[in-house]
Amino acid sequence: MREHEFLQALHFNAIRGQDGRMVNMSVPIVLSVGDAQRRAIQADGATRVALVDERDRPIAVLSDIEIYKHNKEERVARTWGTTAPGLPYVEEAITNAGDWLVGGDLEVIEPIKYNDGLDQYRLSPAQLREEFARRNADAVFAFQLRNPVHNGHALLMTDTRKRLLEMGYKNPVLLLHPLGGFTKADDVPLSWRMKQHEKVLEEGVLNPESTVVAIFPSPMHYAGPTEVQWHAKARINAGANFYIVGRDPAGMSHPTEKRDLYDADHGKKVLSMAPGLERLNILPFKVAAYDTKQKKMDFFDPSRKDDFLFISGTKMRTLAKNRESPPDGFMCPGGWKVLVEYYDSLVPSEGSSKLREPVAA
Amino acid sequence: MREHEFLQALHFNAIRGQDGRMVNMSVPIVLSVGDAQRRAIQADGATRVALVDERDRPIAVLSDIEIYKHNKEERVARTWGTTAPGLPYVEEAITNAGDWLVGGDLEVIEPIKYNDGLDQYRLSPAQLREEFARRNADAVFAFQLRNPVHNGHALLMTDTRKRLLEMGYKNPVLLLHPLGGFTKADDVPLSWRMKQHEKVLEEGVLNPESTVVAIFPSPMHYAGPTEVQWHAKARINAGANFYIVGRDPAGMSHPTEKRDLYDADHGKKVLSMAPGLERLNILPFKVAAYDTKQKKMDFFDPSRKDDFLFISGTKMRTLAKNRESPPDGFMCPGGWKVLVEYYDSLVPSEGSSKLREPVAA
Numbered sequence: 001m002r003e004h005e006f007l008q009a010l011h012f013n014a015i016r017g018q019d020g021r022m023v024n025m026s027v028p029i030v031l032s033v034g035d036a037q038r039r040a041i042q043a044d045g046a047t048r049v050a051l052v053d054e055r056d057r058p059i060a061v062l063s064d065i066e067i068y069k070h071n072k073e074e075r076v077a078r079t080w081g082t083t084a085p086g087l088p089y090v091e092e093a094i095t096n097a098g099d100w101l102v103g104g105d106l107e108v109i110e111p112i113k114y115n116d117g118l119d120q121y122r123l124s125p126a127q128l129r130e131e132f133a134r135r136n137a138d139a140v141f142a143f144q145l146r147n148p149v150h151n152g153h154a155l156l157m158t159d160t161r162k163r164l165l166e167m168g169y170k171n172p173v174l175l176l177h178p179l180g181g182f183t184k185a186d187d188v189p190l191s192w193r194m195k196q197h198e199k200v201l202e203e204g205v206l207n208p209e210s211t212v213v214a215i216f217p218s219p220m221h222y223a224g225p226t227e228v229q230w231h232a233k234a235r236i237n238a239g240a241n242f243y244i245v246g247r248d249p250a251g252m253s254h255p256t257e258k259r260d261l262y263d264a265d266h267g268k269k270v271l272s273m274a275p276g277l278e279r280l281n282i283l284p285f286k287v288a289a290y291d292t293k294q295k296k297m298d299f300f301d302p303s304r305k306d307d308f309l310f311i312s313g314t315k316m317r318t319l320a321k322n323r324e325s326p327p328d329g330f331m332c333p334g335g336w337k338v339l340v341e342y343y344d345s346l347v348p349s350e351g352s353s354k355l356r357e358p359v360a361a
Numbered sequence: 362m363r364e365h366e367f368l369q370a371l372h373f374n375a376i377r378g379q380d381g382r383m384v385n386m387s388v389p390i391v392l393s394v395g396d397a398q399r400r401a402i403q404a405d406g407a408t409r410v411a412l413v414d415e416r417d418r419p420i421a422v423l424s425d426i427e428i429y430k431h432n433k434e435e436r437v438a439r440t441w442g443t444t445a446p447g448l449p450y451v452e453e454a455i456t457n458a459g460d461w462l463v464g465g466d467l468e469v470i471e472p473i474k475y476n477d478g479l480d481q482y483r484l485s486p487a488q489l490r491e492e493f494a495r496r497n498a499d500a501v502f503a504f505q506l507r508n509p510v511h512n513g514h515a516l517l518m519t520d521t522r523k524r525l526l527e528m529g530y531k532n533p534v535l536l537l538h539p540l541g542g543f544t545k546a547d548d549v550p551l552s553w554r555m556k557q558h559e560k561v562l563e564e565g566v567l568n569p570e571s572t573v574v575a576i577f578p579s580p581m582h583y584a585g586p587t588e589v590q591w592h593a594k595a596r597i598n599a600g601a602n603f604y605i606v607g608r609d610p611a612g613m614s615h616p617t618e619k620r621d622l623y624d625a626d627h628g629k630k631v632l633s634m635a636p637g638l639e640r641l642n643i644l645p646f647k648v649a650a651y652d653t654k655q656k657k658m659d660f661f662d663p664s665r666k667d668d669f670l671f672i673s674g675t676k677m678r679t680l681a682k683n684r685e686s687p688p689d690g691f692m693c694p695g696g697w698k699v700l701v702e703y704y705d706s707l708v709p710s711e712g713s714s715k716l717r718e719p720v721a722a
Contacts, residue, residue: 003630004630004634007586007627007630007631007634008634010442011374011387011586011587011631011635012373012374012375012634012635012636013372013373014373014636016634016636020639022383022636026372069624071442071624073442073443073445074442074443074623077438077439077441077442077443077444078438078439078442080438081371081432081434081435081438081439082434082435082438082444083438083443083444084434225368225372226372262435263430263432266368269364269365269368270368270372273365273368273369273373273377274372274373275373275375275377275383275636278381
């Protein structure tokens, strides 16, 4: 981003296009450099810089560059609504970043490959739109997730498809779009989540005919109402016209106070009013819970609330870590097995005292 | 503000009107209550509350009320881009405010009177628009200020009028609109500033024929790029179509770091891109300084920069406090005398050890 885009993202969560229309853009996408790199670029009088990968091969060119100040405190305050220490993405990507930002016109030389065995899932927005056209989708509904899919999620997605069919759409297609970038230490890593999602489709919990699974390469900001706009906008860009939003999207606990960082309703409210997202159809996320009478995940029925069991992400992780089984019907067996395998892989091997945590806490 | 307006102000600096258009609104205007007041309202089942003055006389009615959480940390972070302690308006009006906000439809019973001898200057937006019509103004240019007017300011305003005449306007009128609400302790109080402004018109530094002096009743937030939008929007609302913006509008030093809180250029940049202010004409503030050769305030000429003396607000206050005179031509003599009188009035009277500071530091 150039500075005028960065400022608009921070202040307005939207950038005015050349036609005068507002395009939603709630999180800055910026490139930081330190003093030494800045001096090197400026001493050179360069107007273009190459972006290189870890082996120093150029992967993109930034032209007609401008260098401007990276005010980290202001960026964090306006994006997260707090500057409390302990925000995962801030500690990962901002605190130690350079004090300058380089903006310009970006040209990517060829599609980025991660070579991690998952590149076939990394479809660009254009590729996704092609895929939906190939499938003759007349409605696309997107589901953002960074967690394993349990049967409550699946029920929600299946029910959404049913509602879209009732609305008259002939072929609604689900974009199951797990986030592929940085997540906090206690989230399940992408490769394991992808294995789990494969099982969910293999075992028919979701119908492969009407489901496209792809990786959303963004890092997780945990920036609540600000980030949910980015999550929705990116999926609209990829061809979705319906977006499913739950309680407290992209939220987390306050890093230093005993409360949630965001009000659970603010994400949906802010999203529904966001500039540049006027044509977005928001589908509210119905709450599903484990129905102990019917022994399956079902939409919560307040008239017999004592029959329902809420199984939180923390509870799910604790069960899987302890190789315990969740109640029947909570998750398809193959999917659960993947989770247990993941947590098994973290247990220190005999003779080793080192925990093989994939992401440092 | 209701919650949906509060959220839009914080996230988008603009509120969508019923016609779908964005109306600029960058600072929340909210009413806070504490737990006890909230409980009292809710126990009553009230849908309307009266707002009362310091003598408990009703001055307004808020109808169809809603009560929502006052997340102070998020409000401060998104408005100021920092949560550092020591922001003057935050300490004055937010830190000790209640944890709930009451929104609703506001009906003011009759215009608010301050009974401080300055009410004749408190013109509503409608009254200002009437005044401009009465004067047959075909252009109105607004100048926001919270400081005494020196001849550099006056030169800028006189020059702006000349430029508007050159553009073809027949009768450009200046709205000299000093801020009348809360200001920080080292700013000159409103009553003294109004006396100073009167002298500036009396002594012909500004032409009373083409100048309307009125009080802008807002408190000063010192919120830089966020607040300058409010300063401009409120003046457009009052009939202005040109707005003069200087460096670092509504800025201040960072309360805990040795730097300015905002980049000096961000105010003008953010204002020029703000949603809902598309029709605003921004007039850049030319820098004036004291020309020691010509012995008057003039636009800074970089080709003979050593001839110019920059007299900061701090320098000006120090001179007036010490009853020293500024260089000839810096400010009209009557105006300067008012400032000296003000600082004299702060000196502890003989036999008293108490400083009569009007606002606690």
